[in-house]
Amino acid sequence: MSTDYYALLGVSRDATPEDIKKAYRRLARELHPDVNPDPEHQDRFKQVTAAYEVLSDPEKRQMYDLGGDPLGGGRGGFGAGGFDFGDIMDAFFGGAAQRGPRTRARRGQDALIRIQVDLSDAVFGSSRDLTVDTAVACDACQASGMAQGSSLQTCAMCKGRGELQQMQRSFLGQVMTARPCPACQGFGTTIPHPCTECSGDGRVRTRRTLTVQVPPGVDTGTRIQLTGEGEVGPHGGPAGDLFIEVVVRPHDLFERRGDELHCVVTLPMTAAALGTSLQLQTLDGPVDVEIRPGTQSGESVTVRGHGAARLRSSGRGDMHVHLSVQTPTGLDPAQEDLLRQLAGLRDEATVQVSQGTATASGGLFSRLKDAFSSR
Template sequence: MADHYETLGVSKDASQEDIKKAYRKLARRLHPDVNPAPEAAEEFKSVTHAYDVLSDPEQRRRYDMGGDESPFGGAGFGGFGDIFETFFGASGGGRGGRPRSRRERGQDALVRVTLELGDVVFGTHRDIEVDTAVVCETCQGSCCQPGTSPATCDICGGTGHVQRQVRSLLGNMVTSQPCGACQGYGTVIPHPCATCGGQGRVRSRRTVSLDIPAGVETGLRLQLPGSGEVGPAGGPNGDLYVEVTVAPHRVFSRDGDDLLATLEVSMTDAILGTTTTIAGLDGEVEVEVRPGIQSGEVLTIKERGITGLRTSRRGDLRVGVQVVTPTKVDHRTRQLLEELARRTKAPAPRLAEFHQGLFSKLRDRFRG
């Protein structure tokens, strides 16, 4: 059995780069497309098999320990994978397989944007800064220095695959695997672009314009097809996802498409009734407080809430009333209140149904 190191003409402590150079040098001389001699073809198979073993760190380790030559062709049971590739055309496998394309789809990107509650009433527009991959302006995605182009791999002849003969239970079989010299692309880049390092893309910050529809909620993701990062070698862009967070508002909260708020009403206004104007998220709103209103009652102002995400209809503005009782009164006011109590003959205080505070009471009424 031939020694793989001797076959390639390298020492046993040769580096991976030395092994690769030795293989390329021999393959240029022995490849069937260059040298049609029958003995050259056999030698090329031996050289290729030696390179397959020594270029893989794990196979090389097993070979150095004396365990490479199994009856299934290659280290361990690797030969079965080659047999399957030959018969079933697995990726990177059978004869006639096409070389890999350097152009691949870019990855999707995710950015987060925080909105004010007022932004979601009718929707809003945002220009978002995205740090992502874009096409290299120097090489325009070709991966090559301007004025140069990819060269056909002289090891595989541009097929992206090399063939080798292995022994198996079925006898000697010819299998095909990705070319180690060009990584299966069929071409090599002799002069990589200095700007992108031969990747065809660079990192950059760009601005994406986004129309955010009305009715979005925290956690919602908006998809912008083709606005993600560009792929290797100028491949198609991935998608951009924008995750929305709606910041809490100090006055209004949200229940679906409805807006909720609490209106503090003085004791006299609750008794006599009044009309007041409040500042809504989209302008002023007139609210009528009827005489005798009680704490916890809800006033509904139609279609002053949030425009629905999938409909043009607006929700309502629901205002819970909280009657505010004065904590300090002067002597004259106290006399008037005592007179009022005598005239109205108000009932004595009594126990009522349990509620966990006014806020819970208002929430229950809002949702009722």
């Protein structure tokens, strides 16, 4: 195979027909002889057009993919064998393949708004009233855009066809092209007396309140889609969708990572050494957490099921309590004496240290850091 049509169009081998059309349209605009008449551009334009001719036709594309040459070697002669001019011209002039007048009704725009929620609302879900600025159908004209008692008028310029046809000379020969009628924007009709409420658009801007259900487990960046709650389209077109993007406010006690919640608890050295029971806050209220004797700084305790809910799934993540053991400071003489006695009893009066890297010592420094730095 001498010519790589995919490479000529700059698309991958699994490109969709839409991708191919887009790629060709872009190249055609750039290389069209009317824009760039020099031989080099014209030559490339011919190659690109040949590539489009093959790849835009499912049968020819398949033949090409199987190693055949659908243009039959007769290069340079376009239009041989069922070459679809319509498609090529559509690609050129950016025209939609539709014929005849187009309808005024179009789908409304999608809208996006961001809401801030507290961590507990994100974890448990909540309901929220929102006020949105949007477009709704105009009551005064029932979305028609016409003043009461008036009606549409057939466009005088295009006689209602919505497009103007034109014979064009191109290197492909004489071709008939159609462009939307500028007098009626392709609608085929005009509105001689627009509705004064909506200026002929068929919709008016308004402020609307709606209630949003925030499902349990949402996180910053989660989008909730409310189908049909966006702006209505002009002239009675269907409404777009409303997307609600969630931003979770930072919490004083907990940092969230996925379904897990993390917090740090500072523990006196004596409690860490002797073990204790702590009452800790969770989003569900207080829970008792056992600290085993001999707990080291940087260790963590897992409180099962007290993390965030799993979005679109069941169950909840865990809460991780990271322990930071505090060395006592500001000892009075009696306390100092007691600690010296303890040191003596533990043969620690002369300090024996074990020296090594952070990794070798079990990641003493890194554990706490790991828990919080990966965000």
